[in-house]
Amino acid sequence: MQLIKEFKEFAVKGNMIDMAIGIIIGAAFNKVIDVLVKKVFLPPLSLLTNGVNFHDKRIILKDAVMDASGNTITDEVAIGYGALGEVVLDFLIIGFTVFIVVKFMNRLKNKAQDSKDTSVATPKDIELLSNLNELMEEQNKLLRANRKMD
Numbered sequence: 789m790q791l792i793k794e795f796k797e798f799a800v801k802g803n804m805i806d807m808a809i810g811i812i813i814g815a816a817f818n819k820v821i822d823v824l825v826k827k828v829f830l831p832p833l834s835l836l837t838n839g840v841n842f843h844d845k846r847i848i849l850k851d852a853v854m855d856a857s858g859n860t861i862t863d864e865v866a867i868g869y870g871a872l873g874e875v876v877l878d879f880l881i882i883g884f885t886v887f888i889v890v891k892f893m894n895r896l897k898n899k900a901q902d903s904k905d906t907s908v909a910t911p912k913d914i915e916l917l918s919n920l921n922e923l924m925e926e927q928n929k930l931l932r933a934n935r936k937m938d
Contacts, residue, residue, distance in 0.1 A: 816880075825878050845870030 800805055834840055845868075852864040 790899065817885075819883075821878055821882050825874060825881060829877060829881075843875050843889040845873070 830842060834842065846866040847869060848864060848866045850862075850865040851861055853861040
């Protein structure tokens with residue numbers, strides 16, 4: 789029963805919903821990046837290299853063995869460095885895109901937390917903390933002034 793109660797608390801707090809949304813958006817984002825790499829970036833790169841298809845680039849360690857009728861007896865053993873290159877390019881694009889998004893979100897967050905910036909609504913907790921900070925500074929000035937008079 790405790791496990792069910794904890795699960796309900798977990799689900800109600802929104803953690804599970806946030807994770808689900810992140811996973812769904814991540815899956816859709818992966819499709820976009822896949823198309824971007826395969827259909828936008830790799831074709832011009834292939835054109836620059838006289839039509840080389842990078843996905844098919846590999847180092848063959850052992851050729852496939854065929855019988856007289858053309859059936860494969862043993863498969864080819866190869867290192868697919870072209871596919872690795874595509875995946876690395878995917879990773880770099882995803883990493884750079886996430887970096888730009890996080891940088892943009894941090895800029896918005898910092899702008900929202902600046903209580904003196906009136907162009908963005910400051911969250912109530914930041915506003916209250918800012919007011920508290922100003923009151924404490926004012927109190928400290930009064931205390932210093934009283935000490936100097938003593």
